[in-house]
Amino acid sequence: MTASNPKVIAVCQGELSVSGDPNVVLSCILGSCIAACLWDPTARVGGMNHILLPGRRNDASGHNKFGVFAMEALINELMHIGGRKTNLVAKIFGGANTFENGLGIGEANAAFVRDFLEAESIPIKAESIGGRQARRVRFFPESGHAKQLLTAEAVPIEETKPPKTPPRDRRPAVPPGGSGEVELF
Amino acid sequence: MTLKVLAIDDSRTMRDLLQVSLSESGFDITLAEDGIDGLDKLDAANPDVVITDINMPRLDGFGVIEAVRAKDAYRATPILVLTTESSPAMKARARDAGATGWIVKPFDDVALASAIRRVSA
Numbered sequence A: 001m002t003a004s005n006p007k008v009i010a011v012c013q014g015e016l017s018v019s020g021d022p023n024v025v026l027s028c029i030l031g032s033c034i035a036a037c038l039w040d041p042t043a044r045v046g047g048m049n050h051i052l053l054p055g056r057r058n059d060a061s062g063h064n065k066f067g068v069f070a071m072e073a074l075i076n077e078l079m080h081i082g083g084r085k086t087n088l089v090a091k092i093f094g095g096a097n098t099f100e101n102g103l104g105i106g107e108a109n110a111a112f113v114r115d116f117l118e119a120e121s122i123p124i125k126a127e128s129i130g131g132r133q134a135r136r137v138r139f140f141p142e143s144g145h146a147k148q149l150l151t152a153e154a155v156p157i158e159e160t161k162p163p164k165t166p167p168r169d170r171r172p173a174v175p176p177g178g179s180g181e182v183e184l185f
Numbered sequence B: 001m002t003l004k005v006l007a008i009d010d011s012r013t014m015r016d017l018l019q020v021s022l023s024e025s026g027f028d029i030t031l032a033e034d035g036i037d038g039l040d041k042l043d044a045a046n047p048d049v050v051i052t053d054i055n056m057p058r059l060d061g062f063g064v065i066e067a068v069r070a071k072d073a074y075r076a077t078p079i080l081v082l083t084t085e086s087s088p089a090m091k092a093r094a095r096d097a098g099a100t101g102w103i104v105k106p107f108d109d110v111a112l113a114s115a116i117r118r119v120s121a
Helices: A065-080 A105-119 B012-024 B035-045 B061-069 B088-097 B109-120
Strands: A007-010 A015-019 A024-030 A034-040 A045-049 A089-094 A124-129 A133-139 A146-154 A182-184 B004-008 B028-032 B049-052 B079-083 B101-104
Touching (some): A034 A133, A045 A065, A065 A105, A089 A133, B004 B035, B012 B028, B061 B088, B079 B109, B088 B101
Parallel strands (some): B004 B049, B049 B079, B079 B101
Antiparallel strands (some): A034 A045, A034 A089, A133 A146, A182 B101
């Protein structure tokens, strides 16, 4: 059970957070973005990421590198606190088409995360994807429970809560300045 | 001469990315899905460079580095770690085990190819 005053950690675009603390709630607001909530029911640890765009603009290979690395970073962080990749189950949220002109970003995001989880043999236990409404998602990383609140109307742009929590509770999925860094010993 | 690369990563998605990236850069690539699989394929691949992830089931990247270095034939084979990890402690552990370099994902195709060619020169 979650205590009466849970510690809410806002996971903003490009960030991720993991925990095994029953008093922690991971929260994000999603429009066309995707959040993957992964949970290890044995270790009772979970985490959430928040992916704005899985692909890189002008990426000639056509692969969704940034989304791939955001997913791998989340899995690695869960392994650091006792999770096992083979135990993981997923709940996915977001991918709304919130732009009036229908750019298809939400659909592309949803397709990316489904493809990734299938390739990595991580089952999707629940999902709320697509539509035209933004969502507020709350994920309880110790129990694996998730709640979402749909906004009443479509929103024109991606909304993100300003960070309310200290940086040590969450980190960029891709390390700032560290991406692609080559260090020879 | 075409350089032979053994790339070890437990993520199928990541192996697909590496297959495309390294093939397009002109390398002869062998893929392995974890450390044990990588060691099993080592002699057949006879790589000029080994690339390994760190967090993997059965045998992690540190175990791969130590096992490769323990074989006489591969004492001098360059080993590049390719990972989302970037902590100094993990880098130091890899370096002490005998790794040649550390590359933080997301990798850049050109930078990865350049690093492979540099360490194998």
